[in-house]
Amino acid sequence: MITLKSEREVKGMQKSGAVLAGMHLGLRDIIKPGISSWDIEKFAVRYLAENNAKAEEKGFEGYEYATCVSVNNEVCHGFPRKDLLIKDGDLVKVDTVVSVDGYMSDSCWAYAVGDVSDEVKKLMDVTKKALYLGIDAAVPGNRIGDIGHVMQHYIEDENGYGDVREFVGHGIQPTMHEDPMVPGYGDAGRGLRLKAGMTITIEPMVNTGDWRCDTSAPDGWTVTTMDGSLSCQYEHTLVVTNDGPKILTSQDPEFDAKYLLKPEFDAKILK
Numbered sequence: 001m002i003t004l005k006s007e008r009e010v011k012g013m014q015k016s017g018a019v020l021a022g023m024h025l026g027l028r029d030i031i032k033p034g035i036s037s038w039d040i041e042k043f044a045v046r047y048l049a050e051n052n053a054k055a056e057e058k059g060f061e062g063y064e065y066a067t068c069v070s071v072n073n074e075v076c077h078g079f080p081r082k083d084l085l086i087k088d089g090d091l092v093k094v095d096t097v098v099s100v101d102g103y104m105s106d107s108c109w110a111y112a113v114g115d116v117s118d119e120v121k122k123l124m125d126v127t128k129k130a131l132y133l134g135i136d137a138a139v140p141g142n143r144i145g146d147i148g149h150v151m152q153h154y155i156e157d158e159n160g161y162g163d164v165r166e167f168v169g170h171g172i173q174p175t176m177h178e179d180p181m182v183p184g185y186g187d188a189g190r191g192l193r194l195k196a197g198m199t200i201t202i203e204p205m206v207n208t209g210d211w212r213c214d215t216s217a218p219d220g221w222t223v224t225t226m227d228g229s230l231s232c233q234y235e236h237t238l239v240v241t242n243d244g245p246k247i248l249t250s251q252d253p254e255f256d257a258k259y260l261l262k263p264e265f266d267a268k269i270l271k
Helices: 007-030 037-050 118-136 144-158
Strands: 068-071 074-076 091-100 103-112 169-171 178-182 199-202 205-207 223-225 231-233 236-239
Touching: 007 037, 007 091, 007 103, 007 199, 007 236, 037 068, 037 091, 074 091, 074 205, 074 231, 091 118, 091 231, 103 118, 103 231, 118 144, 118 199, 118 205, 118 231, 118 236, 144 178, 178 199
Parallel strands: none
Antiparallel strands: 068 074, 068 091, 074 223, 091 103, 103 236, 169 178, 169 199, 199 236, 205 231
C-alpha cells in the first residue's frame, strides 16, 4: 500500500535522514587504505548508537549487519568482513537503512579510496549524475517510468554502461520497503503516477560492463557483476512535493540547496 506522508512523518524522516547523512560524512575520514570493511561496520554501529538511531538492516530476512559494504565488482549486499582489507584504488559502496523514533531513511554512498583510476572517477560521476537526473524527474504528475527512463538513457545510451535491472529503488516508511518499486530503468510515461507526499528511494546501480548480476554467492547475499566489471551505486531518500523533490538524506546543503525543505515547513507542498 502506498501512503502519502504527513508533515509529522516527513519531519521524522528528515531527522533520521540527517543522522544517516552524518554517518556517511563520518565515513569519509574512516575509509582509507589498510582498514577492513569490518571497520566500516564498527564505525556505523557506534555512530548510530550515539545518535539514538536503529540500524534497520540488521535482522532483516536474517541479515546480520548494520551495513552493506560492497567493493569494486560487488554490486550490493556485500557483508562487512574482517579479512577484506581496503586497498588504494578501491571503489567502496556503503548502504544502510536507519530509523529514529520509528521514522526511516535509506542511503548508499560511494567512496574512492586513495588514488583511484580515471575509470573509477568516471563511473562515480556518471552514477551520481544519474541519481540526480532521476530525482529531478520525481515530481507530481510524472510517472515512475519517467524516473527510470531518464537514468537509463544517460547511463546506457550516453555513456555505454550497464544499468542494473535486478535491484531497484522503492517506497519507504513505515517499513523499509514499501510500494511503489522505483526501477533505475524504464519507459517514459509508463507506470504509477507520482503524487505529492510519496516518499521513495532512487538508487541507480551502474556497471562499467554488462548490466547483468551474479546472485549465486555462497553467502546468499553478496551480488557481483556477471562479467567482473566495476559497479557503483548512489542512493537518496526523498519526498515528492509540489515544490519539487526534496532530499531527506542530503550530505551537502550547498550542492543540494534546491532539493532541501525550507525551515518554515509549508504542509501545502504535500497536498
